[in-house]
Amino acid sequence: MVSVVSRPKARVLAPVVASVGALALLLTGCGAGGGTSAQGSKEFTYLTNVENTTIRGELEALSKDQCKAENEAAPLKIETVPQTSLDQKLQLLAGQNALPTQFAAGNAPALTQDLDKSGNVLDFEKALKDLNISDAILPGAASTIKSLYGGKLNVLPYQYNVEGVWYNKKLFAENGIEAPKTWDDFVAAGEKLKAAGVTPLSASGKQGWPLTRLVSGYLFSDLSPDALKKVADGEAKLTDPEYVKAAEAIADLGSKGYFGQGIGSIDYDTAASQFLSGKAGMFYMGSWILSNFNDKAQNKIGEENIGFMPFPKVAGGQGIDNQYAANVGLPMTFNAKKYDNKASAWLKCIATNYGSTALKDKNSISGFKLSTPVDSVPPLVKSTQETVNNTKESVLWFEALFSTKATTTSQTNAAGLVSGSITPQKFMELVQNDLNTK
Numbered sequence: 001m002v003s004v005v006s007r008p009k010a011r012v013l014a015p016v017v018a019s020v021g022a023l024a025l026l027l028t029g030c031g032a033g034g035g036t037s038a039q040g041s042k043e044f045t046y047l048t049n050v051e052n053t054t055i056r057g058e059l060e061a062l063s064k065d066q067c068k069a070e071n072e073a074a075p076l077k078i079e080t081v082p083q084t085s086l087d088q089k090l091q092l093l094a095g096q097n098a099l100p101t102q103f104a105a106g107n108a109p110a111l112t113q114d115l116d117k118s119g120n121v122l123d124f125e126k127a128l129k130d131l132n133i134s135d136a137i138l139p140g141a142a143s144t145i146k147s148l149y150g151g152k153l154n155v156l157p158y159q160y161n162v163e164g165v166w167y168n169k170k171l172f173a174e175n176g177i178e179a180p181k182t183w184d185d186f187v188a189a190g191e192k193l194k195a196a197g198v199t200p201l202s203a204s205g206k207q208g209w210p211l212t213r214l215v216s217g218y219l220f221s222d223l224s225p226d227a228l229k230k231v232a233d234g235e236a237k238l239t240d241p242e243y244v245k246a247a248e249a250i251a252d253l254g255s256k257g258y259f260g261q262g263i264g265s266i267d268y269d270t271a272a273s274q275f276l277s278g279k280a281g282m283f284y285m286g287s288w289i290l291s292n293f294n295d296k297a298q299n300k301i302g303e304e305n306i307g308f309m310p311f312p313k314v315a316g317g318q319g320i321d322n323q324y325a326a327n328v329g330l331p332m333t334f335n336a337k338k339y340d341n342k343a344s345a346w347l348k349c350i351a352t353n354y355g356s357t358a359l360k361d362k363n364s365i366s367g368f369k370l371s372t373p374v375d376s377v378p379p380l381v382k383s384t385q386e387t388v389n390n391t392k393e394s395v396l397w398f399e400a401l402f403s404t405k406a407t408t409t410s411q412t413n414a415a416g417l418v419s420g421s422i423t424p425q426k427f428m429e430l431v432q433n434d435l436n437t438k
Contacts, residue, residue, distance in 0.1 A: 042074065043075050043076075043101075044070070044076045044101050044342065044343065044346050045102070046076060046077065046078050046079070046101065046102045047080070047089070047099075047102070047103040047104060048103070048332070049081065049082065049104055051082070052329075052330060054159075054358070054362050054364050056078050056080070058354060058361060059076060059078075059354075061361065062349065062350065062354065065357075070342070070345045073342050073345065074101075074343070074345075083107070083330070086104055087111055090103065094120055097337070099120055101335055101339075101343050101346075102332060102333070102335070102343075104330055104331070105154070105332060105333045107330070109148045112155065112333065116149075116152065119337060120337060121334075121336055122334035122339050124153040124156065125152070127334075127339070127347060136368060137153070137369070138160070138388060138391070139393070140367070140388060141157040141160045141366075141368075141388075143326075143393045144160070144326045144394045145367075147394070147400075148400065155328065155331035155332060156333065156367075157367025158328075158354065158358070158366055159328060159365070159366060159367075160326065160328055161286040161287045161288050161329060161365070162286065162287050162326045162384070162387060162391065162394070163284070163285065163286040163325040163397070164310050164324050165282055165283070165310075165311065166285060166308055167282045167306070167307045167309065168280075169307045170278075170305045171196075175192045175193060176192070177192055180312045181312060182312050182314070182315055183312045183315065186312040187253070187256075190253065190282070191256070193281040194256070198279065199259070199260040200259075200281055201259055201281070201282045201283070201284070202271045202274040203263065203283075204266050204267050204271040205265070205266050205414060206266055206267040207267065207411065208412060208413070209399070209411050210268075210285065211414035211415065212397075212398040212414050213284055213397055214284060215250050215398055216395075216397050216398035217325065217395075218246040218249050218250065219246040219398075220311075220395040221311060221314040221317045222245070222318070222319065223242060223318055223319070225395045227243075228398065231432075232401035232402075232435075238428040238432040238435070239425070244425055247424035251418055251420070254417070254418030263415050263418055272285075275301075276298050276299045276300055286327070287365055287384050290365075293380055303379060303380055304379075306380060308380075308383065308384065310322045310323050310324050311324070319395075320393050324387070324394055325394065325397045326396075327396075327400075328367060351368060355369055356372045356374055359385060365384060365385050365388055370389075398410060402434075402435065403435065406435045409434045410431045413427055414427075
């Protein structure tokens, strides 16, 4: 995901497969003598993907205002590469010992973890503590990062997206529906909406991930927040009965007709349009969708009629209350080998100012604590920021820890799961088989 206001791309956080081995060879074969010196540079160099204009734009703004002194000491210098070339660029620079002071951390946690092992990634938990700003990163964002990076605070949350169920308040009121808190209430709400001639739940079967998000939401609520980590670690399998149960629950929504007709041909934009035109009562999506909600040309139901709720609790489940899946977009990190006094000054300025400036300037929600209140933002953005502020623990999503192959299999078969062309057992078998051969 390249920004808080853009749709996610499945490849962005899918684990790197072939490139990790190549990176290991590069790091082993190249010593500290090559490329740039391991000491801090005279500039605050920053490498990011060309698609993301929000983060670099805000850093440029900070360099002229709140971080002016830091910029005078070490001027901000930005370099961009296409996101599809990012991993290859990082591998090349790491092999030359020439990574910049700050860089986009790659398209998968696996790459960042390898860079960390070679000493190229800063320990932000220690760095922020040394700067006496340990609370600069919100608890929910820290929880998400640690879940992705093996318990370490290896990246910064310039973007922080929470996912949940958006619902049409007007349709709910007209049909006597309260915002569902449990899975049973969620299913019952869908039945009332369907009886009223409204599609209960809008989703993109063409992309697939909006459907698999529901499977993982059920798993996390029913089993525990680490349900899929156990699968990744080999302690459980998707074909275990308790895991298949989650796929069955989502398939049941499809058999009831809650996704409407032709789910396999519905793309992201169509799904959003169904909700924003009042044809669907609920829409599971991340907070990046706020840009669509705040666009009056797209939003026909009115911002005041949109509510947001966490994934409904499965009765008797071991999950957390107010469960929100979350991600940090395309995360950024610092090069530990170039972390000197100038870089630490930049880190302190960014960590204490970025959250408020990005929210004020771009309506962009980050995982940084707000240094100053921001009132001049749309109501939905403001309420979502409050949700982020109050989130202490988060969960991941279905494919977060999957291989690229398993991710593709999961998302291409999701529509079949809810349309009935593939059984829940078979769906889980297909994905598990790819996990077994990653």
